[in-house]
Amino acid sequence: xxxxxxxxxxxxxxxxxxxxxxxxxxxxxxxxxxxxxxxxxxxxxxxxxxxxxxxxxxxxxxxxxxxxxxxxxxxxxxxxxxxxxxxxxxxxxxxxxxxxxxxxxxxxxxxxxxxxxxxxxxxxxxxxxxxxxxxxxxxxxxxxxxxxxxxxxxxxxxxxxxxxxxxxxxxxxxxxxxxxxxxxxxxxxxxxxxxxxxxxxxxxxxxxxxxxxxxxxxxxxxxxxxxxx
Amino acid sequence: xxxxxxxxxxxxxxxxxxxxxxxxxxxxxxxxxxxxxxxxxxxxxxxxxxxxxxxxxxxxxxxxxxxxxxxxxxxxxxxxxxxxxxxxxxxxxxxxxxxxxxxxxxxxxxxxxxxxxxxxxxxxxxxxxxxxxxxxxxxxxxxxxxxxxxxxxxxxxxxxxxxxxxxxxxxxxxxxxxxxxxxxxxxxxxxxxxxxxxxxxxxxxxxxxxxxxxxxxxxxxxx
Amino acid sequence: xxxxxxxxxxxxxxxxxxxxxxxxxxxxxxxxxxxxxxxxxxxxxxxxxxxxxxxxxxxxxxxxxxxxxxxxxxxxxxxxxxxxxxxxxxxxxxxxxxxxxxxxxxxxxxxxxxxxxxxxxxxxxxxxxxxxxxxxxxxxxxxxxxxxxxxxxxxxxxxxxxxxxxxxxxxxxxxxxxxxxxxxxxxxxxxxxxxxxxxxxxxxxxxxxxxxxxxxxxxxxxxxxxxxxxxxxxxxxxxxxxxxxxxxxxxxxxxxxxxxxxxxxxxxxxxxxxxxxxxxxxxxxxxxxxxxxxxxxxxxxxxxxxxxxxxxxxxxxxxxxxxxxxxxxxxxxxxxxxxxxxxxxxxxxxxxxxxxxxxxxxxxxxxxxxxxxxxxxxxxxxxxxxxxxxxxxxxxxxxxxxxxxxxxxxxxxxxxxxxxxxxxxxxxxxxxxxxxxxxxxxxxxxxxxxxxxxxxxxxxxxxxxxxxxxxxxxxxxxxxxxxxxxxxxxxxxxxxxxxxxxxxx
Numbered sequence: 015x016x017x018x019x020x021x022x023x024x025x026x027x028x029x030x031x032x033x034x035x036x037x038x039x040x041x042x043x044x045x046x047x048x049x050x051x052x053x054x055x056x057x058x059x060x061x062x063x064x065x066x067x068x069x070x071x072x073x074x075x076x077x078x079x080x081x082x083x084x085x086x087x088x089x090x091x092x093x094x095x096x097x098x099x100x101x102x103x104x105x106x107x108x109x110x111x112x113x114x115x116x117x118x119x120x121x122x123x124x125x126x127x128x129x130x131x132x133x134x135x136x137x138x139x140x141x142x143x144x145x146x147x148x149x150x151x152x153x154x155x156x157x158x159x160x161x162x163x164x165x166x167x168x169x170x171x172x173x174x175x176x177x178x179x180x181x182x183x184x185x186x187x188x189x190x191x192x193x194x195x196x197x198x199x200x201x202x203x204x205x206x207x208x209x210x211x212x213x214x215x216x217x218x219x220x221x222x223x224x225x226x227x228x229x230x231x232x233x234x235x236x237x238x239x240x241x242x243x
Numbered sequence: 244x245x246x247x248x249x250x251x252x253x254x255x256x257x258x259x260x261x262x263x264x265x266x267x268x269x270x271x272x273x274x275x276x277x278x279x280x281x282x283x284x285x286x287x288x289x290x291x292x293x294x295x296x297x298x299x300x301x302x303x304x305x306x307x308x309x310x311x312x313x314x315x316x317x318x319x320x321x322x323x324x325x326x327x328x329x330x331x332x333x334x335x336x337x338x339x340x341x342x343x344x345x346x347x348x349x350x351x352x353x354x355x356x357x358x359x360x361x362x363x364x365x366x367x368x369x370x371x372x373x374x375x376x377x378x379x380x381x382x383x384x385x386x387x388x389x390x391x392x393x394x395x396x397x398x399x400x401x402x403x404x405x406x407x408x409x410x411x412x413x414x415x416x417x418x419x420x421x422x423x424x425x426x427x428x429x430x431x432x433x434x435x436x437x438x439x440x441x442x443x444x445x446x447x448x449x450x451x452x453x454x455x456x457x458x459x460x461x462x463x464x465x466x
Numbered sequence: 467x468x469x470x471x472x473x474x475x476x477x478x479x480x481x482x483x484x485x486x487x488x489x490x491x492x493x494x495x496x497x498x499x500x501x502x503x504x505x506x507x508x509x510x511x512x513x514x515x516x517x518x519x520x521x522x523x524x525x526x527x528x529x530x531x532x533x534x535x536x537x538x539x540x541x542x543x544x545x546x547x548x549x550x551x552x553x554x555x556x557x558x559x560x561x562x563x564x565x566x567x568x569x570x571x572x573x574x575x576x577x578x579x580x581x582x583x584x585x586x587x588x589x590x591x592x593x594x595x596x597x598x599x600x601x602x603x604x605x606x607x608x609x610x611x612x613x614x615x616x617x618x619x620x621x622x623x624x625x626x627x628x629x630x631x632x633x634x635x636x637x638x639x640x641x642x643x644x645x646x647x648x649x650x651x652x653x654x655x656x657x658x659x660x661x662x663x664x665x666x667x668x669x670x671x672x673x674x675x676x677x678x679x680x681x682x683x684x685x686x687x688x689x690x691x692x693x694x695x696x697x698x699x700x701x702x703x704x705x706x707x708x709x710x711x712x713x714x715x716x717x718x719x720x721x722x723x724x725x726x727x728x729x730x731x732x733x734x735x736x737x738x739x740x741x742x743x744x745x746x747x748x749x750x751x752x753x754x755x756x757x758x759x760x761x762x763x764x765x766x767x768x769x770x771x772x773x774x775x776x777x778x779x780x781x782x783x784x785x786x787x788x789x790x791x792x793x794x795x796x797x798x799x800x801x802x803x804x805x806x807x808x809x810x811x812x813x814x815x816x817x818x819x820x821x822x823x824x825x826x827x828x829x830x831x832x833x834x835x836x837x838x839x840x841x842x843x844x845x846x847x848x849x850x851x852x853x854x855x856x857x858x859x860x861x862x863x864x865x866x867x868x869x870x871x872x873x874x875x876x877x878x879x880x881x882x883x884x885x886x887x888x889x890x891x892x893x894x895x896x897x898x899x900x901x902x903x904x905x906x907x908x909x910x911x912x913x914x915x916x917x918x919x920x921x922x923x924x925x926x927x928x929x930x931x932x933x934x935x936x937x938x939x940x941x942x943x944x945x946x947x948x949x950x951x952x953x954x955x956x957x958x959x960x961x962x963x964x965x966x967x968x969x970x971x
Contacts, residue, residue, distance in 0.1 A: 034493070034859045035861075036859075036861070037489050039957055039958075039959075040492065041717075042488065043573065043716075044647060044716055045645075045715070045721040046724065046728055047722060047723055047724055049723055050724070051724070051726045055773065058769060062766060062768050063769075067762075070758055073754060073757075074758050076755070077755045078753065078755070079336075080453045082454075082753060082754055084757065084758060084818065085320065113284045113285060116285035116286065117285045187285065190285075250646070251658075253733065254658050257733075257736040261741045262666065262740075265688075265692060265740075265741060266688070270685050274685045276682060300676075301675065304609035305607065305609075306544065307541070307547055307607070308543060315750045317750075317822075318749070321748075321749040321818070322822055322898060326900045327900060335751045336682075336684040336753070338751060339683030339684045339687075340683055342676060343609070343676055344671075344683050344689070344690055345687075345690075346683075347751065349746075349826065349830065351897060351915075352893075352919075393531045393920075395535060396531070396532075396536055397541070398536040399541075
């Protein structure tokens with residue numbers, strides 16, 4: 015291709031006055047006309063803004079981080095109330111032993127082991143132990159207040175400290191874990207209700223130190239049945 | 244006012260406003276959610292998956308599963324997700340505090356997987372089965388378990404090897420016609436095992452306080 | 467940095483007339499922009515071809531899963547994100563940067579200083595794209611839409627982009643005194659928003675996996691949705707609108723209709739578009755207000771869209787025959803119409819009554835493609851048809867090639883988008899109802915949604931092949947231009963049909 019009259023080959027010459035056709039025929043750089051914003055534009059803005067505001071009012075969820083359903087007109091406060099009720103309802107469906115299993119696995123299994131057999135010589139077993147399946151009052155008192163001192167359990171001697179769980183577990187949680195260990199791993203002893211735990215808790219309310227094993231061995235009676243409120 | 248500073252100020256302000264009002268605001272609201280702890284019932288949800296399932300999430304994302312599968316359940320009025328047994332309640336932000344945002348997904352070319360690991364009811368209309376063997380068979384050849392499925396086959400997540408001693412537990416039921424000679428077996432590799440472990444860990448049926456008006460738990464729904 | 471002194475050196479000894487000086491200035495700007503802009507364009511066209519071929523493969527894979535099956539590198543879940551990322555960062559961003567730099571140089575009336583240095587940016591950008599694509603194929607993608615590349619790749623892109631941005635800033639601050647034309651507003655805004663958008667989201671997201679210094683799960687999804695909509699709005703749309711504002715008056719040869727409309731259009735665009743994105747999570751595990759704000763912003767976007775559209779059409783008024791003659795105007799006109807349409811589809815699809823059906827289906831993909839392909843890419847083609855002859859010094863060789871490119875692209879993308887929207891809608895229709903017939907047949911009910919979308923997805927595969935053909939003609943025409951095998955420059959550009967009175971391209 016031969017460079018024509020109106021062309022320039024930029025590689026070969028610095029003479030840019032002979033600009034090529036595209037630049038030559040080009041219109042000047044664009045400008046904007048001074049036409050005012052038309053009336054219809056304001057109409058569009060008002061219409062769209064109203065529509066948008068209405069939509070936000072309908073489905074805005076009150077800017078709450080807890081409202082996920084856009085049809086919930088209520089704000090976070092109402093949401094929390096309803097939520098707690100639903101949670102409580104769900105809680106009722108679980109039996110004491112089911113709850114107790116979780117409590118046990120989270121708090122007790124590290125020593126007594128998930129299979130309830132303990133570690134020989136260090137942590138006593140809970141399966142097939144008369145301490146667990148025997149007197150309900152003794153068991154409850156033990157777990158509430160703890161126990162310290164040498165003790166012989168199912169023919170093996172231990173000398174450790176069982177911590178007091180009374181402050182960590184409320185009556186329901188305590189009843190749950192006790193009921194669980196009394197019914198798991200082949201144990202067949204009966205349930206302990208939260209109301210029964212409350213009775214024992216009240217009886218030893220003023221006690222601050224752990225029990226010594228002989229004190230507990232002296233307790234042989236069960237907690238009397240307490241009617242549910 | 245000179246036009247240039249005004250231009251820059253405007254460009255900056257418009258962006259900053261949305262950044263603060265949308266991203267920072269929502270992050271302060273739902274960016275630091277904690278698991279729901281129910282002291283009463285000694286219940287913690289959600290639980291951070293670890294180990295194999297955690298690896299499986301990487302496999303899930305690496306292979307782009309999230310481009311065709313969502314992991315979200317909508318309100319009943321927004322779609323029949325619950326009627327399809329993709330979940331027992333809608334999902335909310337707290338369900339994902341230990342998840343990658345990617346798994347929420349973009350398209351439903353395949354069924355939702357938010358609850359693929361949840362136990363399923365009798366006579367379920369769910370198209371997938373909460374069982375590793377089914378999952379392996381489906382990954383290897385989706386059309387063997389779901390005719391007309393348009394899911395890609397993930398044969399590269401499996402390896403053929405000689406049977407030494409007993410057949411492995413996870414070996415696929417394939418014959419010579421499928422290219423697996425006698426004396427050989429097709430077994431899932433580590434990625435496939437991780438992926439299935441992840442999938443079967445997906446269960447977002449646990450009740451959450453912020454979800455209202457839904458069936459509280461599968462146990463309750465069954466009664 | 468202004469017109470080099472060589473300009474005033476008169477080789478022929480002729481006297482310089484004022485109009486001619488302006489032409490000389492333009493020619494020297496074009497000469498300075500030639501190497502960097504053509505490199506950006508060449509890279510863009512290369513990645514356009516790659517992602518178009520990937521588009522065909524992915525389209526076929528969706529309706530025929532056995533196609534190229536069973537290999538990790540070729541699985542749909544990896545090829546689709548590669549296609550997405552190359553569409554945004556390969557084709558669209560590179561074409562946009564080239565166009566933006568050239569228009570800015572023209573509007574600021576400043577030649578690009580040290581143009582060869584810009585090549586470092588182009589090269590680094592391309593390296594990042596290759597690395598990112600390979601990482602996704604190797605299974606290291608993040609799975610976040612349009613943010614699939616691993617974080618370090620975005621680091622590379624960010625560095626490469628900074629080089630481009632430095633030149634943008636140099637141009638702007640050395641501009642000749644005078645009014646700043648509306649295109650420059652959009653381009654400067656885009657150049658400013660893009661790094662903040664990409665940098666900010668990547669800082670928030672970490673590697674996308676839990677525990678890797680990113681925000682919590684659902685926040686990642688929100689950030690991702692916001693990013694995806696705004697890489698389209700703040701980056702691509704801003705460049706696209708800026709380019710239309712430049713090209714339409716330039717080709718038509720009259721000023722843009724109204725400065726005031728342009729001004730309110732720009733500011734409403736800047737204010738509202740940043741808030742869109744939440745609607746992409748409709749029904750998802752996101753606080754209701756986040757979604758609603760996204761929908762409301764999409765509704766409010768109708769204000770800038772109506773404004774901009776009115777301004778273009780008033781400028782074109784009485785000159786619509788140029789759509790028939792000028793390749794630039796035909797592509798740009800297609801893009802401008804698609805922009806309006808895309809926003810209408812976005813608004814319609816955002817309303818919860820429709821999004822309950824269309825959300826989480828192919829509809830979203832179709833809606834994105836309407837912006838990225840239907841609007842933005844068509845405008846970029848228009849800009850390339852206008853700019854490239856000025857850079858290489860000859861005219862497009864073949865009007866038939868341009869015609870084939872236009873129709874291949876218009877039908878290819880038009881049909882792809884229409885088919886995706888329809889596929890999404892019919893898929894969503896089936897998903898929106900549980901059909902009692904299938905009560906006992908596990909999964910069969912869901913399969914109805916798969917088969918409902920199938921005919922449209924088949925149609926889309928055909929459209930993608932058509933598109934491929936169109937792009938091949940474009941690439942060929944472009945290659946001929948690079949080799950300077952075009953027609954010699956003259957009084958008329960390469961037109962579809964000759965124009966008899968004043969209008970020029």
